[in-house]
Amino acid sequence: MRLPLLALLAKEPAHGYELKQALEQTFGAAYPQPNIGQIYVTLGRLEKNGLIKGQDIDQSNRPNKRVYEITDAGREELAAWFAEPTEGPRVRDEFFMKLVLAPGAGGSDRLALINTQRRHYLNVMRGLSRLAAQDRDNRVAQLLIEGAMLHLQADLDWLERCQEELD
Amino acid sequence: MSRSGPDTARVAATPDADHVLPPAEAMLWAQDLVKTHRGAETATHAVRHVDLRVDRGEFVAIMGPSGAGKSTLLHLLGGLDRPDSGRIWLDGQRVDGLSEARWSLLRRRTVGIVFQFFNLVTNMTAADNVELPALLAGMSPRQARARREELFAELDLEDRARSTPAALSGGEQQRVALARALVNEPGLLLADEPTGNLDSRNTRDVLRLLARYHASGQTILLVTHDARVASGADRVISLFDGEIADDTALHAPADGPTTVADVLRLKG
Numbered sequence: 001m002r003l004p005l006l007a008l009l010a011k012e013p014a015h016g017y018e019l020k021q022a023l024e025q026t027f028g029a030a031y032p033q034p035n036i037g038q039i040y041v042t043l044g045r046l047e048k049n050g051l052i053k054g055q056d057i058d059q060s061n062r063p064n065k066r067v068y069e070i071t072d073a074g075r076e077e078l079a080a081w082f083a084e085p086t087e088g089p090r091v092r093d094e095f096f097m098k099l100v101l102a103p104g105a106g107g108s109d110r111l112a113l114i115n116t117q118r119r120h121y122l123n124v125m126r127g128l129s130r131l132a133a134q135d136r137d138n139r140v141a142q143l144l145i146e147g148a149m150l151h152l153q154a155d156l157d158w159l160e161r162c163q164e165e166l167d
Numbered sequence: 168m169s170r171s172g173p174d175t176a177r178v179a180a181t182p183d184a185d186h187v188l189p190p191a192e193a194m195l196w197a198q199d200l201v202k203t204h205r206g207a208e209t210a211t212h213a214v215r216h217v218d219l220r221v222d223r224g225e226f227v228a229i230m231g232p233s234g235a236g237k238s239t240l241l242h243l244l245g246g247l248d249r250p251d252s253g254r255i256w257l258d259g260q261r262v263d264g265l266s267e268a269r270w271s272l273l274r275r276r277t278v279g280i281v282f283q284f285f286n287l288v289t290n291m292t293a294a295d296n297v298e299l300p301a302l303l304a305g306m307s308p309r310q311a312r313a314r315r316e317e318l319f320a321e322l323d324l325e326d327r328a329r330s331t332p333a334a335l336s337g338g339e340q341q342r343v344a345l346a347r348a349l350v351n352e353p354g355l356l357l358a359d360e361p362t363g364n365l366d367s368r369n370t371r372d373v374l375r376l377l378a379r380y381h382a383s384g385q386t387i388l389l390v391t392h393d394a395r396v397a398s399g400a401d402r403v404i405s406l407f408d409g410e411i412a413d414d415t416a417l418h419a420p421a422d423g424p425t426t427v428a429d430v431l432r433l434k435g
């Protein structure tokens with residue numbers, strides 16, 4: 001979450017709550033939203049590392065709010081983030097471990113493991129379809145969900161390959 | 168989760184299996200279907216002892232790797248190919264022994280089929296491909312036209328009505344084929360990869376159409392590799408090597424994830 005917050009602050013200074021709202025508006029309901037506490041903790045860390053700079057603003061009859069802006073060091077960090085390629089989601093190695101090690105280890109047979117996993121993926125896919133239907137007008141959210149669906153499809157295809165090869 | 172389990176047991180225990188009646192809720196009921204494709208030197212056991220039941224109003228998806236026997240099974244159920252053995256009931260009627268002529272009649276009214284490779288009539292327009300089966304089933308030309316226009320509107324095909332199949336993209340042909348299968352409001356829709364050639368947007372349109380028909384009570388059995396399509400079904404059957412490897416009812420949609428985090432692991 002460090003770098004997305006930095007990216008939002010590179011556009012304009014903001015306080016914690018505004019950042020939370022900006023994340024929600026940009027990514028929609030499908031995105032796992034950080035709570036306000038996580039945001040404040042992250043902002044504190046970014047400030048300690050000199051990537052952002054905070055300034056307290058007096059508010060007449062409410063507690064002060066702290067508005068943050070990005071520093072030069074912050075911009076450098078952000079540029080480096082945008083410049084480097086991104087690691088994909090990890091292979092689902094835990095399931096693979098189960099699948100390979102189950103025979104002879106007292107686990108269920110492979111077909112049962114594969115069926116359990118496939119059922120899980122299909123149900124997750126069903127949930128994603130429902131999410132997509134809910135957030136129809138948010139194009140960012142739609143793309144995010146579509147990405148998740150394509151990953152799931154790949155997982156299912158791979159499950160089929162496991163079934164063919166390990167039979 | 169397999170619904171065919173108990174039925175199989177009952178049939179096996181019955182001395183004269185030919186006198187078994189299908190359950191009233193079953194739109195489609197198949198018992199112990201076997202089909203072997205015989206070549207000059209090879210025999211492919213495409214469907215091996217499959218039991219299958221699809222209830223009225225149910226939406227069932229069949230998944231499985233290439234060569235698993237999905238199309239062969241669908242062809243047996245639509246009367247396009249004959250099983251070596253086994254029994255099939257459609258809408259309460261025993262159909263596995265029917266003549267080609269009787270099957271043609273059934274396919275006009277009771278079963279709508281979308282083929283994996285469309286099978287549109289090449290020298291007719293898209294509109295005529297859909298209206299002809301409606302006319303053959305006894306609809307008036309005006310009714311047939313209205314039905315066709317309704318389906319084309321839903322499938323974003325209005326601009327393509329006067330084109331012949333050769334002038335249509337694969338995805339457009341696919342959608343015309345779907346409209347043709349649905350025009351007579353068949354009791355059972357059989358569809359083999361109905362989104363196989365479609366991009367994401369067109370897949371979504373077809374999915375919405377299927378969901379709407381399903382919601383209004385249409386019984387659907389479809390073959391797909393696309394998990395998004397399968398996830399719209401009530402039940403998913405996994406075919407593997409000509410046999411049913413799994414048969415599972417999907418959860419009510421409300422039980423699914425509330426964010427994509429579980430799938431993409433975006434946290435951090």
Ligand SMILES: Nc1ncnc2c1ncn2[C@@H]1O[C@H](COP(=O)(O)OP(=O)(O)OP(=O)(O)O)[C@@H](O)[C@H]1O
Binds near residue numbers: 212233234
């Ligand atoms: N007419 C035929 N003659 C001989 N073999 C056939 C015939 N039709 C299918 N087969 C074989 O039967 C097996 C099952 O084929 P089928 O078309 O049913 O598979 P499928 O599951 O639909 O595959 P795909 O996902 O690629 O469409 C395959 O090995 C195929 O080569």
Ligand SMILES: [Mg+2]
Binds near residue numbers: 237238239283359
């Ligand atoms: Mg096929």
